Amino acid sequence: MRLNDEEQDILAGKLGTVPQQALQHQIAVGDFFGAEDFVPVTQAHIMADTESLGEAGVRWLEGLAATTEGRRRVCIPTITDPRGTDFSKASYLGQAPWMLDLERRAIAAFMKLGVTMTDTCINYQTIQAPTRNEHLAFGDTGVVIYSNSICGARSNFEGGPSAVSAGLTGRTPRYGFHLNGQRRATIHFRTEFTPTSLNEWGALGALIGRIAGNYWAVPVIEGIEGAPRSDQLKHFGAAMASFGSIALFHLVGITPEASRLADVASADLPTHRITRADVGALQQSYRKEGKVDVVVFSAPQLSLYELRALADLCDGRNFAVPLLAITSPQVKPDADRMGFTARIEAAGGTVMSGMCFYQSYAREIAEAKGWKRLVTNSAKLVNILGGYGYQPMLESMEACVDAAVSGSLS
Numbered sequence: 327m328r329l330n331d332e333e334q335d336i337l338a339g340k341l342g343t344v345p346q347q348a349l350q351h352q353i354a355v356g357d358f359f360g361a362e363d364f365v366p367v368t369q370a371h372i373m374a375d376t377e378s379l380g381e382a383g384v385r386w387l388e389g390l391a392a393t394t395e396g397r398r399r400v401c402i403p404t405i406t407d408p409r410g411t412d413f414s415k416a417s418y419l420g421q422a423p424w425m426l427d428l429e430r431r432a433i434a435a436f437m438k439l440g441v442t443m444t445d446t447c448i449n450y451q452t453i454q455a456p457t458r459n460e461h462l463a464f465g466d467t468g469v470v471i472y473s474n475s476i477c478g479a480r481s482n483f484e485g486g487p488s489a490v491s492a493g494l495t496g497r498t499p500r501y502g503f504h505l506n507g508q509r510r511a512t513i514h515f516r517t518e519f520t521p522t523s524l525n526e527w528g529a530l531g532a533l534i535g536r537i538a539g540n541y542w543a544v545p546v547i548e549g550i551e552g553a554p555r556s557d558q559l560k561h562f563g564a565a566m567a568s569f570g571s572i573a574l575f576h577l578v579g580i581t582p583e584a585s586r587l588a589d590v591a592s593a594d595l596p597t598h599r600i601t602r603a604d605v606g607a608l609q610q611s612y613r614k615e616g617k618v619d620v621v622v623f624s625a626p627q628l629s630l631y632e633l634r635a636l637a638d639l640c641d642g643r644n645f646a647v648p649l650l651a652i653t654s655p656q657v658k659p660d661a662d663r664m665g666f667t668a669r670i671e672a673a674g675g676t677v678m679s680g681m682c683f684y685q686s687y688a689r690e691i692a693e694a695k696g697w698k699r700l701v702t703n704s705a706k707l708v709n710i711l712g713g714y715g716y717q718p719m720l721e722s723m724e725a726c727v728d729a730a731v732s733g734s735l736s
Contacts, residue, residue, distance in 0.1 A: 342396015348491035356499030370493035373465030375685035391438035399440030404493030408682035420694030445680035446654035463492030468564035478582035511546035511591040528705025535570025565705035612720040624652040624683035645674035646733035
């Protein structure tokens with residue numbers, strides 16, 4: 327890789343061992359992906375839950391944070407993805423003390439490095455939305471696909487060490503979705519169905535992700551009517567990324583790079599048609615009538631408007647099984663102030679903040695609580711939780727609340 331004078335100084339250790347180690351890691355990543363040089367980035371977002379980090383990952387962070395010489399703090403705004411717990415609700419979830427200790431150690435190390443503990447996967451709705459052509463080093467798949475597609479920003483999926491390194495050096499290897507050529511559409515979809523509910527948007531995204539099927543695929547989609555809202559696009563992109571590892575899509579006439587099909591696509595792209603029946607079939611594949619153990623709204627975290635809609639459905643209800651609603655630390659105070667939290671919890675629900683259900687030792691929670699049959703309106707969550715021993719079911723928000731009241735799906 328070509329290094330400029332500042333990068334040569336970092337590599338030589340003139341700014342200290344922490345940025346030196348970070349750049350060494352980034353050079354290895356850049357060499358692997360064939361990057362010719364680095365691109366400056368203005369924000370970093372670290373997906374570093376302790377279930378994934380483990381003891382070794384936390385010790386690595388602590389080693390960086392313990393360094394006392396040279397520059398040892400991030401040099402650009404650097405934030406965090408959801409944590410593995412809401413400490414105020416940890417006992418309810420049955421999380422063990424060692425899990426919480428690992429979380430506290432990771433948080434302490436991040437703070438010493440100057441990382442801002444936002445604990446959110448919806449930073450584009452709550453912190454600072456990226457702008458078109460802004461180069462970023464973001465980690466969470468839902469964050470990356472929304473930032474690339476809806477905001478027109480530029481980021482690859484950055485692994486935890488890569489995002490930390492970008493925060494420390496202010497740059498990332500220039501490959502993938504930082505390049506104009508990589509952002510051209512590779513596969514064309516025409517949908518005959520415009521979803522309305524969030525689970526339908528997730529199911530449509532899941533179908534497109536399954537068909538497109540790899541990280542370097544860039545779907546372009548025609549046929550969506552009207553102007554989808556942020557929460558709808560949030561679930562659409564998160565599911566597409568989860569089912570297909572997709573990092574960028576274009577909606578013709580909606581997303582910023584695709585005013586017309588010709589802006590992002592050639593005329594000879596393979597085309598796939600998606601119908602209402604296709605979307606319904608995917609949802610039906612995750613439907614199992616009978617007993618329900620738990621209802622979860624998570625992945626992505628809920629916006630203020632999602633919590634308001636949920637609170638409206640909870641009024642006058644009494645839940646027979648646990649209902650968890652998980653939001654960001656930025657949204658939770660407003661939900662409290664506006665009474666949404668109280669209304670959800672009056673029905674027997676629990677509102678949690680700063681975590682994500684599948685990043686919170688979900689398998690161990692299932693064993694501790696006896697939960698197996700889980701209902702959610704998140705297509706991303708049903709895709710992930712099957713690997714954690716759950717039987718996940720995809721339903722509308724209304725059906726999820728009904729299931730919490732009756733304790734079953736019919």
